[in-house]
Amino acid sequence: MNEPTIDNTFEDPCQRAPLVLNxxxxxxxxTAICQANESPRPPRAWYIAFAISSTLxxxxxxxxxxLIITGVGVWGNHSPTMWGFPIINFVFxxxxxxxxxxxxxxxxxFRQKWRTAINRFAEAMTIFAVICAGTFPVIxxxxxxxxxxxxxxxNQMDLWPQFRSPLLWDVFAVSTYFTVSxxxxxxxxxxxxxxxxxxxxxxxxxxxxxxxxxxxCGSTRHWHRxxxxxxxxxxxxxxxxxxxxxxVSFDFAVAQxxxxxxxxxxxYFVAGAIFGGFAMVVTLAxxxxxxxxxxxxxxxxxxxxxxxxxxxxxxxxxxxxxxxxFTAWYSGARYExxxxxxxxxxxxxxAYWIMLFCNVAAPQLFWFKRCRRSIPVMFFVVMCVNVxxxxxxxxxVISLEQDYLPSSWAYFAPTWVDLAMLIGSMGxxxxxxxxxxxxxxxxxMAELKAVMPEANAHPAGAHGxxxxxxxxxxS
Numbered sequence: 130m131n132e133p134t135i136d137n138t139f140e141d142p143c144q145r146a147p148l149v150l151n152x153x154x155x156x157x158x159x160t161a162i163c164q165a166n167e168s169p170r171p172p173r174a175w176y177i178a179f180a181i182s183s184t185l186x187x188x189x190x191x192x193x194x195x196l197i198i199t200g201v202g203v204w205g206n207h208s209p210t211m212w213g214f215p216i217i218n219f220v221f222x223x224x225x226x227x228x229x230x231x232x233x234x235x236x237x238x239f240r241q242k243w244r245t246a247i248n249r250f251a252e253a254m255t256i257f258a259v260i261c262a263g264t265f266p267v268i269x270x271x272x273x274x275x276x277x278x279x280x281x282x283x284n285q286m287d288l289w290p291q292f293r294s295p296l297l298w299d300v301f302a303v304s305t306y307f308t309v310s311x312x313x314x315x316x317x318x319x320x321x322x323x324x325x326x327x328x329x330x331x332x333x334x335x336x337x338x339x340x341x342x343x344x345x346c347g348s349t350r351h352w353h354r355x356x357x358x359x360x361x362x363x364x365x366x367x368x369x370x371x372x373x374x375x376x377v378s379f380d381f382a383v384a385q386x387x388x389x390x391x392x393x394x395x396x397y398f399v400a401g402a403i404f405g406g407f408a409m410v411v412t413l414a415x416x417x418x419x420x421x422x423x424x425x426x427x428x429x430x431x432x433x434x435x436x437x438x439x440x441x442x443x444x445x446x447x448x449x450x451x452x453x454x455f456t457a458w459y460s461g462a463r464y465e466x467x468x469x470x471x472x473x474x475x476x477x478x479x480a481y482w483i484m485l486f487c488n489v490a491a492p493q494l495f496w497f498k499r500c501r502r503s504i505p506v507m508f509f510v511v512m513c514v515n516v517x518x519x520x521x522x523x524x525x526v527i528s529l530e531q532d533y534l535p536s537s538w539a540y541f542a543p544t545w546v547d548l549a550m551l552i553g554s555m556g557x558x559x560x561x562x563x564x565x566x567x568x569x570x571x572x573x574m575a576e577l578k579a580v581m582p583e584a585n586a587h588p589a590g591a592h593g594x595x596x597x598x599x600x601x602x603x604s
Contacts, residue, residue: 146430148243148580155578158426162572163328165421171567174420179563185556192550193268201271203546209537210530214547215269216380217522218554221405222262223303223377224398224518227370228406229255230310233317234366237359242580243434246426249573250417250566251410252314257561258409259307261554266299295380302376306369313362319345319355321570374402381525388468388528391456397449404442404488405518407435408511415508417566426572429502436501439514443492446521450489464533471531472524476540480520480527487517 152158165171196203206213229251236244267276279300281290290297323345326338345351378398381389411432418427457469472481491513494500501507531538565571 182559189553224402226258227402408514440495447489
């Protein structure tokens with residue numbers, strides 16, 4: 130299927146390409162976005178993808194059960210590399226969840242209209258990534274059945290959490306981030322859920338969407354309360370973009386370990402999280418717009434803007450890599466210098482150079498407009514970034530394998546359980562995402578209509594409560 134064509138005047142650098150193509154009426158936008166969800170059967174590709182992802186998600190659940198029954202010895206963790214794959218995967222998935230909040234909250238506060246077509250599934254991606262991330266610290270503690278001891282309330286052992294522990298910081302940071310992101314995602318969907326309710330062809334769907342829509346009727350009062358609540362949640366979510374991954378970086382930065390004990394970690398981790406998160410958004414957007422027929426709404430302008438952000442944040446990450454070596458040399462500390470030399474030329478040097486190629490070299494293609502607007506090239510680059518960001522966490526965590534004492538040095542090698550759980554977590558993430566695009570509005574219809582030129586000419590605006598000519602709610 131070819132890309133939607135637009136008039137050549139939009140190639141003029143002084144005139145921006147439209148955010149919605151081939152649609153001039155609100156009713157046609159509603160119909161085009163809802164048709165995939167309302168179809169009795171989704172495309173065959175959805176069934177194939179769901180079968181594969183659900184199988185991998187089931188494998189992940191079985192492996193978690195196997196881990197609980199057998200013990201953490203099934204992993205490749207050992208002394209001194211005691212964190213291994215679980216924490217690598219935790220930091221990776223937390224980073225993936227950052228782009229959703231950035232697109233939704235920060236770009237909303239800065240009134241960036243191009244966010245409207247991609248913010249909904251970016252927010253969903255955040256929720257599902259945090260679910261995957263939260264699984265790993267829980268099972269990494271070993272005794273899963275007493276994990277509630279991490280929370281500050283009296284228990285039968287008269288224990289109280291150690292608030293100086295970074296593990297507890299993660300509990301509060303991640304749970305707060307998940308709660309606010311979930312509320313932000315759900316509140317934003319309420320007008321679109323009401324549209325699904327009004328268009329439902331079965332009583333069951335009408336009841337379910339009606340309950341989820343919370344009685345929305347599109348009145349002026351409802352829109353006023355909705356916009357106030359949405360703005361408030363955006364303001365709450367914005368500092369979380371900076372705080373949650375900064376707190377995750379403190380897991381490493383507060384440790385007295387060469388290569389970890391560094392003040393550059395918080396900004397470095399935040400930039401890397403946004404970098405990897407946007408790459409995942411593009412990874413999901415490219416097949417979704419093809420599968421769900423959304424090329425008129427997720428246009429090349431949206432993809433190009435995200436590619437520019439990937440180029441910017443990738444350059445920041447590359448600068449951080451360079452500064453790590455500079456600070457190690459400038460510190461004059463022998464152990465610090467050895468840690469970074471070992472990363473580049475030691476036992477796992479291959480992982481370090483894969484990380485550099487994927488995170489620094491590959492995104493440089495986005496300097497060229499032809500590459501930023503080429504689907505095969507951008508998909509290659511974002512897949513490189515996804516791989517590279519995982520290897521970045523691998524390099525950081527596994528660098529402990531050669532610490533202060535040569536007598537404790539060892540080579541870290543993951544077991545089949547490590548690798549299978551990583552793949553299984555990806556299956557869990559994709560399963561949740563596929564269910565989302567099948568049963569919930571993948572694009573924020575109400576917000577999208579508000580940025581169309583027709584919104585200014587419509588007598589009630591894009592948020593009007595009147596019905597259109599087809600009897601469908603405008604918003």
